[in-house]
Amino acid sequence: MLENESNIEKEIKMIPEPTLRRFPQYIHLLKRLRKESTQYISSTTIADELELDSIQVRKDLAITGVVGKPKLGFDIDELISALSNILNWDNSTDAFLVGAGSLGSALLGYKNFNQYGLNIVAAFDNDPNKIGKTISGIEVLPLEKFGNMVERMKVHIGIITAPPEAAQKIAEVMVQSGIQAIWNFSSIHLKVPFNIIVEDALLTQSLGVLTHTLSEKLKKEIAVLEKQ
Amino acid sequence: MLENESNIEKEIKMIPEPTLRRFPQYIHLLKRLRKESTQYISSTTIADELELDSIQVRKDLAITGVVGKPKLGFDIDELISALSNILNWDNSTDAFLVGAGSLGSALLGYKNFNQYGLNIVAAFDNDPNKIGKTISGIEVLPLEKFGNMVERMKVHIGIITAPPEAAQKIAEVMVQSGIQAIWNFSSIHLKVPFNIIVEDALLTQSLGVLTHTLSEKLKKEIAVLEKQ
DNA sequence: TTTTAATCGATATATTTGTATCGATAAAAA
DNA sequence: TTTTTATCGATACAAATATATCGATTAAAA
Missing domain, CATH: 1.10.10.10 (Winged helix-like DNA-binding domain superfamily/Winged helix DNA-binding domain)
Incomplete structure (x- = not known):
């Protein structure tokens, strides 16, 4: 050396x-x-x-x-x-989820995350109809409590499963609260400080590739049929 | 020219x-x-x-x-x-979904797919507890009916939201039934004939990048603190 | 009308990622 | 024990992707 x-x-x-x-x-x-x-x-x-x-x-x-x-x-x-x-899948990292709609609920119900070192410990929402509900054993809390709890529980990961209109605001709340990494399921691009990690789940990107490739394939097949 | x-x-x-x-x-x-x-x-x-x-x-x-x-x-x-x-988001393409668990239910409830040219028209499962249930207005049918319905409704897209153990078998059923493109939410790699389109939703890939990057970041921050 | 400046789009270069080649190694067969 | 062969891993090469440069264009300002 x-x-x-x-x-x-x-x-x-x-x-x-x-x-x-x-x-x-x-x-x-x-x-x-x-x-x-x-x-x-x-x-x-x-x-x-x-x-x-x-x-x-x-x-x-x-x-x-x-x-x-x-x-x-x-x-x-x-x-x-x-x-x-x-x-870092060999030890468990806590995460908070914001947006208890259908996708949020699905993630809360997905127990296998533990296998991937992720442990969703709390869920938050703005909607009074959702607050107080329990989804897969996790109570939905009002968004106002987010900041305090991040600090108290020293949570580093935030998951955004809210609709696109709300996503940027939520990201800002997360950053202010001390969240270091955001897993973003909303389709919009989040603007955050350079030192904050954002990883997009990119569902619509993936869907776009699928629908495009399929339509090209079908077009080509029709073209071949017409030539014969 | x-x-x-x-x-x-x-x-x-x-x-x-x-x-x-x-x-x-x-x-x-x-x-x-x-x-x-x-x-x-x-x-x-x-x-x-x-x-x-x-x-x-x-x-x-x-x-x-x-x-x-x-x-x-x-x-x-x-x-x-x-x-x-x-x-091809400017016209609607029908799709069948297999696996009516939490993730499947979430996708069935996600009405915005219409905006992306995707229209989930039926859901299938093996589990007798799920068959017959209605999720977001879509009835869950037994998997045996899949083949006939694909043929009758000329559906090209299949969505797999089943657990990994079941995913490969479901993919094979889909291919046999005439499905041309599969949107795969299971974490495993599907083996299908070369002319079948597979697009992976890659949730765990995305999560892996997040957890890795975060752990590197935290490591670096600790290293800096120790040096001072 | 003339000048200015923001933008496009073509071409060229750099970087990143993927693929091929080939000698070294060690398990298994002869 | 010697030979064979599957595999590794280093280095070299190729392809894909991203970034830089710069003249041409045209809306808006002077």
């Missing part, structure tokens, strides 16, 4: 986002495979299962620091724990 | 996926702005609102064929209709 290689620089090597987005896929697959009591898995097999390129899989997994064995592949348990650690 | 420039080739210029994923964002913004009775918008303003690069916005919008006016920008209505047309 060179003498002037600082450990700060070592931390700075950011993980490419496409790679980061493949990590959950790897974890899902590896957990499934572990149940079938396989111990090792090769990059080729992973690539095959997820329809990726095996070189890409190897490059991605290289980031975890887990080293593979020639002719065998990687130790599944090692990979799972390394990947979970990178995503 | 050159004589051997076929119109097939013209159709083949695929839209880059990152661009396609930004289109919904543009539409959301433009619709909001239209309400404020602005007629023209510049790429600079769009970039500013969505925190993108103005050159990128211009390049994206160039794909629509809409031409901007120097010093003014683009006609908002023209952009909205061109973008909606590309995404």
